[in-house]
Amino acid sequence: MTSAAGRAGELQAYAQLRGRTRPVNDSWIAASRLVRDLPLATFNVKDFAEHKGLAMVRE
DSSP states (O other): OOOHHHHHHHHHHHHHHTTOOOOHHHHHHHHHHHHHTOOEEOSOGGGTTTSTTOOEEOO
16 A cells, blocks of 8 residues: 555656646645545635545545
8 A cells, every 4th residue: 555655756756747736735635535535624615626536535
């Protein structure tokens, strides 16, 4: 299993390559959900929409 730290680094690097740097805290939040295959409960959907495979609870 990939660690949350490793996944967060991958997310940051991918965003930087695309010229769309993300806040580090958002990358950590997304990574922690992705490595455990857990949904993210948020009202801030637009900041996490680009993370493929990240399920979100919006209610």
